Amino acid sequence: MTSSENKAAQTLAALGVTEASSVSVLFAEILARFDGEIAGVQDEASWKQLRDAWLGRKSGVLTLVTDNWLKPATPELKRVVGAELNKLRGHVEAQIEAKRAAIEAGSDEAALARERVDLSLPGVTRPVGSHHLIRQVFQEIEDIFVSIGFSVVEGPEIETPYYNFEALNIPEFHPVRDDMDTFYIEVPKGAPSPLLLRTHTSPMQIRTMEKRQPPVRVIVPGKVYRRDNPDATHSFAFHQVEGLAVDTDITFCDFTGTIEYFVNQFFGPGVKTRFRPSYFPFTEPSVEFDVTCVFCGGSGVSASGGTCSKCKGAGWIELFGAGMVDPAVYGFVGYDPKKVSGFAFGIGIDRLAMLKYGIDDIQVFFQSDVRFLRQFP
């Protein structure tokens, strides 16, 4: 039996077909072959093969049928061959398109199955961060001072020499400036003032008093900068909390009472405080506040019996500078020094945190090493 495939390669005359009924039989045969072939197509590659075999322009079955059966057909058969061919073409094209859609849907399903989210897999855990120890200490200090009527203000880290020095009674060439060398910012020619990174939070004393009339009770947490070489106790950037209280009747007793209250709240009731005379251009008198050593309890002797290495046997640790606001400072902000009085203090936060939490290198505050940070969740 000649296969229908071969038959498409021969003319009707060669096949001995002269009647319309035989034409229909031929087409039925060829259609059955197509249906058989397409039934076996399951994937894209075999689908393409089938499409080319049937619809290929040069030697696809439909082209062969057109060239060999239709074109050379006798005038009597031409109409029926044309009609049968159209039917066949419609069927083949529709089936091939339907198959394409079916395969595509199937592969979509396969892709979906491949990409399906497996809800039983363990999730990706993102570590939860925490406040930096310095931030936590700021918060502790703010809470203590807010509880006794202070409010919290913040100010610029980039300052003018006027606020950082002059208005704090530190004229140019004052020797105190040597301890406060800092970073200057390039400003355009003709700028109204040089700019620098503030060396302390004290400029906010001036900015606050310029804006507010007494009574003033503020603390100022913030970052400060100095041209210091880094070592275990120095960094080019560190942190301070400034304090300022000005009113018509503030005495030295209010000052020491406030500081003692703070120190006891912060370090616990076990510590003792003392102050020693000191010097700052913007306070008069000026003091240095000390606290009994939190490591040896003020004895100067370490747990192992030797000299306490933290206070070097003194039993006291220097905490921060403070004093009664120098009347000269009031002159810069338009307060009447005859009517007002007040006190100020500047606490080094890094140092305080190191003392309270037993940290012996300031650099760890700036290294963002999670092994350190995790110890203070």
Ligand code: DAH
């Ligand atoms: N501003 C000083 C410094 O950074 C610290 C200081 C001392 C602040 C005495 C004060 C003060 O307000 O009264 O070294």
